Amino acid sequence: MKINVSVIRGDITKSRSDAIVNAANPSLLGGGGVDGAIHRAAGPRLQAACRRLNGCMVGEAKITPGFDLRAAYVVHTAGPVWQGGGYGESELLANSYRNSLLVADAHRCRTVDFPSISTGVYGFPLVKAAPVAVRTLMATMRTCQYVRRVRIVAFDAHTYETFAAAIAANAEMA
Numbered sequence: 804m805k806i807n808v809s810v811i812r813g814d815i816t817k818s819r820s821d822a823i824v825n826a827a828n829p830s831l832l833g834g835g836g837v838d839g840a841i842h843r844a845a846g847p848r849l850q851a852a853c854r855r856l857n858g859c860m861v862g863e864a865k866i867t868p869g870f871d872l873r874a875a876y877v878v879h880t881a882g883p884v885w886q887g888g889g890y891g892e893s894e895l896l897a898n899s900y901r902n903s904l905l906v907a908d909a910h911r912c913r914t915v916d917f918p919s920i921s922t923g924v925y926g927f928p929l930v931k932a933a934p935v936a937v938r939t940l941m942a943t944m945r946t947c948q949y950v951r952r953v954r955i956v957a958f959d960a961h962t963y964e965t966f967a968a969a970i971a972a973n974a975e976m977a
């Protein structure tokens with residue numbers, strides 16, 4: 804499988820990919836940031852579906868339909884809260900990316916869009932998060948049966964530029 808991980812600027816709620824990933828919290832009952840935006844765009848059936856999932860541990864991922872979104876599925880993951888870097892945050896962030904992609908692949912998704920997990924309210928430094936995300940997505944994509952395109956949808960210029968640099972650095976190493 805060709806490795807195809809890229810970054811675009813945009814609003815993930817407008818995505819036409821098969822699945823979008825939600826940077827949620829362990830309750831899966833909604834919140835602010837991208838989570839709030841996804842719930843608003845998907846409509847109230849999303850929260851009803853999330854309520855039946857019984858939460859999500861940090862690094863885990865669970866899937867629902869996309870309801871009013873163009874995306875068929877929403878993969879919900881709880882990323883780690885940044886606590887200074889000494890609490891396994893990078894491993895937990897990698898788990899969120901890996902498990903989200905694997906759940907999407909198990910549902911035969913071909914195209915999957917991610918936000919930058921944990922780098923908003925959860926305070927994970929973007930410059931540390933982007934290389935973890937890119938490395939993990941590239942490695943996991945190799946093991947996927949259906950996924951053929953993964954994108955990071957960056958909401959702001961700084962996120963876009965930091966991910967573009969991380970992708971370029973990985974391409975040089977490949």
Ligand code: AR6
Binds near residue numbers: 923
């Ligand atoms: N499309 C793409 N990215 C977006 C969008 C959008 N529509 N809106 C925001 N972002 P955050 P976290 C970016 O705070 O750090 C919630 O309350 C945003 O600019 O949404 O994982 C949850 O319920 C940033 O780059 O998620 C949790 O409690 C990135 O998405 C908590 O926040 C992630 O920022 C999770 O915090």
